[in-house]
Amino acid sequence: MAEVYTPDMNPGSSEEVFHWVEAGRIAPDAAVQLLTRFQSNGAQGATTRRDRSDPDRETPDLVLEDLDRLVGLQDIKRIVRDIRAFVEIQQLRVDVGLTRNQQTFHMVFSGAPGTGKTTVARIMGRLFKALDVLPKGHLVEVERADLVGEYIGHTAQKTREVIKRALGGVLFVDEAYSLARGGEKDFGKEAIDTLVAAMENYRDELLVILAGYPDEMAWFLNTNPGLMSRFPIRLEFKDYSAVDLVHIARRMVHDRDYQLAGDAEAGLLRLLGDHEGYWHRNAGNARMVRNLLEHAIRRQAVRLSARHTPLTRHDLMTLTWTDFEGGLS
Amino acid sequence: MELLIVGKPNVGKTLLMINFAAYLGLRELHLEVSEGDGVRRSQRLTTDRARRDLVSLYAPKTHRMQTLMLDQGLGRQRVPWTVADTMGIPEGIAEEPEIRHQVALTLERLLRADMVLHVLDASSVGLRRMEAPGPFDAALAELGQLLKGYLIIANKMDKPGSHEGLRLIKERYRGVPVTPVSAVTRRGFRDMKNWMARLMG
Numbered sequence: 001m002a003e004v005y006t007p008d009m010n011p012g013s014s015e016e017v018f019h020w021v022e023a024g025r026i027a028p029d030a031a032v033q034l035l036t037r038f039q040s041n042g043a044q045g046a047t048t049r050r051d052r053s054d055p056d057r058e059t060p061d062l063v064l065e066d067l068d069r070l071v072g073l074q075d076i077k078r079i080v081r082d083i084r085a086f087v088e089i090q091q092l093r094v095d096v097g098l099t100r101n102q103q104t105f106h107m108v109f110s111g112a113p114g115t116g117k118t119t120v121a122r123i124m125g126r127l128f129k130a131l132d133v134l135p136k137g138h139l140v141e142v143e144r145a146d147l148v149g150e151y152i153g154h155t156a157q158k159t160r161e162v163i164k165r166a167l168g169g170v171l172f173v174d175e176a177y178s179l180a181r182g183g184e185k186d187f188g189k190e191a192i193d194t195l196v197a198a199m200e201n202y203r204d205e206l207l208v209i210l211a212g213y214p215d216e217m218a219w220f221l222n223t224n225p226g227l228m229s230r231f232p233i234r235l236e237f238k239d240y241s242a243v244d245l246v247h248i249a250r251r252m253v254h255d256r257d258y259q260l261a262g263d264a265e266a267g268l269l270r271l272l273g274d275h276e277g278y279w280h281r282n283a284g285n286a287r288m289v290r291n292l293l294e295h296a297i298r299r300q301a302v303r304l305s306a307r308h309t310p311l312t313r314h315d316l317m318t319l320t321w322t323d324f325e326g327g328l329s
Numbered sequence: 330m331e332l333l334i335v336g337k338p339n340v341g342k343t344l345l346m347i348n349f350a351a352y353l354g355l356r357e358l359h360l361e362v363s364e365g366d367g368v369r370r371s372q373r374l375t376t377d378r379a380r381r382d383l384v385s386l387y388a389p390k391t392h393r394m395q396t397l398m399l400d401q402g403l404g405r406q407r408v409p410w411t412v413a414d415t416m417g418i419p420e421g422i423a424e425e426p427e428i429r430h431q432v433a434l435t436l437e438r439l440l441r442a443d444m445v446l447h448v449l450d451a452s453s454v455g456l457r458r459m460e461a462p463g464p465f466d467a468a469l470a471e472l473g474q475l476l477k478g479y480l481i482i483a484n485k486m487d488k489p490g491s492h493e494g495l496r497l498i499k500e501r502y503r504g505v506p507v508t509p510v511s512a513v514t515r516r517g518f519r520d521m522k523n524w525m526a527r528l529m530g
């Protein structure tokens with residue numbers, strides 16, 4: 001579980017694996033491998049138990065440790081801690097007979113791709129499960145195409161299907177603003193309405209997170225004033241600084257059993273610093289780092305195989321700046 | 330109780346279901362076919378008709394899950410049970426959304442089923458054919474260890490090359506129970522039945 005910040009292949013539940021298969025993100029053999037993990041963790045079958053004495057249940061502290069391991073995200077870490085405190089105090093109030101402050105936790109995550117939104121969303125699900133707010137805490141990640149259909153009634157049906165899958169956990173709608181782009185006549189509107197209705201009906205069983213680029217999300221909420229009050233928690237995911245990105249690179253490299261030579265770190269810092277603000281918008285940043293690494297790993301192999309001297313363990317592990325130079329070409 | 334039959338396309342899942350039903354003495358099959366969106370179509374047909382309509386060379390491949398309803402279990406309890414015949418799982422990410430949907434559905438049912446028969450074509454091991462055991466089968470054999478009731482069926486044992494295939498299968502999936510079967514000659518059906526009866530209690 002080292003790769004907490006590379007969310008792509010780290011599903012939170014078997015439901016998520018099924019969803020990825022449907023979405024064409026993974027092949028059946030990979031899906032079966034992922035399911036094997038859940039089966040052996042006994043994470044399966046942990047369906048609607050709300051029993052606090054369940055031994056293999058995660059504690060909030062454990063979940064927050066994973067959050068702390070993420071690079072950067074200082075403001076977000078603080079807000080998540082505040083949420084935890086709030087929930088626990090409300091529970092204590094109930095325990096001594098005081099009224100609970102009804103609170104909705106639906107959220108808006110604004111930030112560029114690759115800034116950690118999905119990773120934090122997944123942690124949020126786990127936290128809410130650990131805190132007994134959600135029965136399952138799994139994450140179902142969708143986008144417009146998963147919700148919006150082709151004819152009248154189709155959208156409501158598709159959206160309800162998705163909601164059904166997310167019940168007990170977190171529904172994460174990526175690029176959520178695209179639901180409002182088509183205006184009044186667009187089926188996106190129907191998806192929003194269905195979603196809002198479900199949030200009412202399944203008050204204690206669903207956490208909805210709307211995510212997307214900051215500007216677009218601001219516009220989305222402004223054009224849908226009804227949504228503002230329904231999504232009271234707003235988290236802003238800032239672009240990573242060049243230093244953060246190098247830090248991320250170092251961890252990713254480590255997880256793959258490689259290391260960065262000194263010149264590679266310096267070079268990366270320069271490269272990522274030069275591009276700050278330039279590729280953030282579209283290329284996504286933690287993701288960009290991963291792509292850079294994958295290219296470098298391939299180039300290192302080419303470089304080493306052309307050599308005629310024996311290769312040491314150190315050679316095999318080390319990525320030098322020459323492996324990175326030239327970026328993604 | 331549910332028995333789920335899974336495997337790659339063309340390994341003989343459908344024929345296995347039909348001929349095993351016949352072996353149990355059924356003359357008419359009661360099949361429920363899911364049409365998507367929760368709609369199920371109920372169908373009754375004789376085993377001969379089923380063979381012709383569902384597995385002959387001209388029959389369309391199974392593209393939706395079909396469930397055979399059986400009223401009497403094999404164990405002492407004699408509880409009703411079902412046999413789910415699934416769409417063949419292709420290697421790789423399928424282009425067609427409907428296929429991916431069926432794959433997801435099958436995997437979901439797999440985790441819930443009480444008994445799983447994982448069918449391999451013993452006559453095609455190592456050949457470059459769609460039905461030859463591949464990465465999906467290897468992964469499933471791993472997962473199978475963690476399921477309640479899981480058995481590998483080495484099918485088509487009547488065909489040339491199947492004995493060598495069986496040997497390779499046993500070697501490749503060491504430690505996993507394998508039963509050699511021919512859905513055509515019904516060899517191995519008794520072993521299959523005993524295995525099920527044991528699990529049904």
Ligand SMILES: Nc1nc2c(ncn2[C@@H]2O[C@H](COP(=O)(O)OP(=O)(O)O)[C@@H](O)[C@H]2O)c(=O)[nH]1
Binds near residue numbers: 386486487510511
């Ligand atoms: N020789 C032989 N052929 C078989 C056997 N089982 C299935 N077949 C043939 O393999 C083909 C595919 O069978 P089918 O049941 O449709 O496979 P499915 O795609 O796994 O459901 C058909 O032509 C069957 O007649 C068997 O045990 N022996």
Ligand SMILES: [Mg+2]
Binds near residue numbers: 342344391415416417
């Ligand atoms: Mg079939």
